[in-house]
Amino acid sequence: MAASATVSSLLRAPPALVSDHRSPPSSCFIRCSVSSPSPVLISFPRSSSRSDFTVPERRKLAATSPLVEYSIRDPTPPESGDDAEPIEPIESLKLKLLSVVAGLNRGLVASLDDLQKAETAAKALEAAGGPVDLTGDLDKLQGKWRLLYSSAFSSRSLGGSRPGLPTGRLIPVTLGQVFQRIDVVSKDFDNIAEVEIGAPWPFPPVEVTATLAHKFELLGTCKIKITFEKTTLKTTGNLSQLPPFEIPRLPDSFRPPSNPGTGDFEVTFVDGNMRITRGDRGELRVFVIA
CATH class of the missing domain: 2.40.128.280 (Lipocalin)
Incomplete structure (x- = not known):
């Protein structure tokens, strides 16, 4: 059984959802601990500009972000074929x-x-x-x-x-x-x-x-x-x-x-x-x- 890994990332709300730069919504700081062996793909829209938030606002977002925990398994090693077994050295x-x-x-x-x-x-x-x-x-x-x-x-x-x-x-x-x-x-x-x-x-x-x-x-x-x-x-x-x-x-x-x-x-x-x-x-x- 593959060892679980902890992944931390700071996720910002996309600018399309922000109505006022001065009052941005809280972003979500996620610590993942997912037990599923299958790879998990999460997609977020990209920001249109690096200047959406000021530096103080970014720091405030990081400080007030909620913490959610999941567990993600280490990815299984790639196989040589679709149904091929790993080749022994x-x-x-x-x-x-x-x-x-x-x-x-x-x-x-x-x-x-x-x-x-x-x-x-x-x-x-x-x-x-x-x-x-x-x-x-x-x-x-x-x-x-x-x-x-x-x-x-x-x-x-x-x-x-x-x-x-x-x-x-x-x-x-x-x-x-x-x-x-x-x-x-x-x-x-x-x-x-x-x-x-x-x-x-x-x-x-x-x-x-x-x-x-x-x-x-x-x-x-x-x-x-x-x-x-x-x-x-x-x-x-x-x-x-x-x-x-x-x-x-x-x-x-x-x-x-x-x-x-x-x-x-x-x-x-x-x-x-x-x-x-x-x-x-x-x-x-x-x-x-x-």
């Missing part, structure tokens, strides 16, 4: 999306209700941001991005085409932080994952940073195609002194149809610190600049 929509995905462990613990809330918040932000066109502004992708949320993680399917080695299917892996490092000059596109690989008791798990190196190209205005090249594994923690080792891409003749080594996604929102993408099966991913 993009920064506010970004905060809403962040609040929805916070605590979901990048989507690994998301329920069906969480998935729907994240989808709704992302669509609102995508609509407010408008269509993405990277043809003349590819620099928006530059940098290292941290994955906050993926709708594919909740189904454990990982969704879409995910080029690289399917190590998670062969040995137990606990996923840590996930990043994307993009270089728009060299067209390098690296998926970086911090993982913990299980080991037989009594040995401790092995902490590894896996870098899946790709090259990328822009298709159309916002579609990105990535082609897998190699995987580099670097141990961390107690085994950080070990050198990294590479696992090259399999030749196409040995590559299974389910792992073609390429994938694509669309960038549906991007600004200086947040990026939203949709995979080739519709999976939603939310990144922030690292």
